[in-house]
Amino acid sequence: MDFVRNFPFFSILLPMISGPISSVMSGKRAKRLNFAVVTVSGLLSVAAFVYVLYTGEAYNYRMGAFPAPFGNEIRVGLLETMMASFFCFVMLLSIVGGYRFTVVDIPAEKQNLFYIMMNLLLSSLLALIYTNDMFTGYVFIEINTIAACGLIMIRGWGRNLLAATKYMIMSLLGSGLVLISLSILYGITGHLLMEPMHEAIVQIIEQRTYSEPLTVAVGLFCVGIAIKSALFPFHSWLPDAYGYSTCASSAILSSLVSKGYIFLLIKFFYRVIGMDIIHTIQVDDVLFVFGIAGMVFGSISAIQQTDVSRMIAFSSVAQIGYIYMGFGLNTEAGMIASIFHILAHAAGKSMLFISLNSLSDGTWEYANYRKLRGSAYRHRIASLGFAIGSLSMVGIPLLAGFTSKVYYAKAAFGVGSSPKMLIALVALAISTILNAMYFIGQLINIYTPIVTEPEPGTVKHSNVTRVAVFMFIAVNFVLGMGSEPVFRWIQTGLAQFM
């Protein structure tokens, strides 16, 4: 049974090795290898999840010959394994759902490159989730950035190249800040592993030495991750990057890539700094303000878009705002709500992108608000997916988005008599109304019947896409109605972080 302890390591290593192997394969074989790798990595993560669930405790897995505090480690707990399993699942569905468009959008001789990037992305996401060493975290942040950049530019249009360049510039600013913050932290703590770092930081706070560098380092780390995960007002790269990539890329970028960074930030807060110290140096208040601003302004920008894929991209800015607002509440309930929202958003947003691409036949021209009118009658399953995804984002009961909003509201009440409670509740209400304005408007638009038959698109609708959309719909309902065990797992996982 103890062999299962190796599984998380295998799930990181497998995609990392298969990436370079894909480079000498044909597109079709690379695709098969990628499907197999994502599935196997997902199954390994699920096995590790079940193992941790039954043994009831997290463990550190030593990498290489040197024991802590010198060597490198990954940490396997309930929350990590749950996230890893879910990420693999969403990634698999997105690749499957976007496959029709991948074939059309990417030249045949470049198909294998696409799957190299997918493999590297999966590997770096899993490493970001599992790592127990901050510098390893930094290295995988960069690998993740490079892979994501590849996914953005692979469509090869001028727009994609420009979006990829902008994405790279902003990401590099972010990772530069993360690197300097880790250097400062290493300088004042002398460690890179999370537990020894935490012990050193507790001492620093007690002895009141180096508390300014600590504050600066934490601030720089937060800003770096905020830039990379597109927290308002650092979101300028996001709409182009998400809006114009090929279907599978947009789905995965919006639902997983930024979440990997955010998960590292959660581990940083809990395992390196400690939430009470975060409160002492008031980083949580700053994140709260920016989160609230993102919730409102992300939605306002989304309303102004005529291109629906950009509209969905801007809605991501709002959803990222929700997640940071939960961090800002700085309670256990707020954090649980944010982690649940990561799941809900991933399930909803990737489905929205896949459905939208089906509705618009994968072209930009058809993603326009007017051109989409009546498209629901061309592709009923995709329009159903779009409807469910929109309603989930707005927060209609039974769906995942509603449940996360309920958790947020509960968390806001839990803060007590601080002004944060009122601000959070008002922002939730405003943001919900704004969400409804553009998502419901869009739904009405695509369900408005038109007399003339639209021109046939280039992409044939396939059963594979339908299956993927159905699976996503199921995930949204499961998260919406059966959130109780997920909630408990997140709670246990967070308790294991301490």
Next chain:
Amino acid sequence: MDALFENYISVVSMVLFGIGFGNLLLQKNLIKKIIGLNIMDTAVYLFLASMGYISGRLAPIITDGDTTTSRYVNPIPSGLVLTGIVVSVSVTALMLSLTIRLYRRYHTLDIDEITLLVRREHSE
């Protein structure tokens, strides 16, 4: 004020970091942006290397069988610098290749101009 002079390497590296960061953020020319990126990363390596160096101690390579730890410096900061260099070389290569593709397509390195050209290309 004395602390600034004592830790002058840290001060210099922070100033360099600021210069690099500003260039990467504000320059319009893509090549200058990439130069800014490299200045920024190099500043961090200077910072790490200066933290890892203790005057009078040797590089942590045992040649004469002496394993007293107080004779050598900590090897980890140097290791971090090496890893960082690898990362920064790869992202620089990626940025340069993107720049080449953009230049071949739009015959300019000015990112604002490229943005205009892209917008015009797609509105036609």
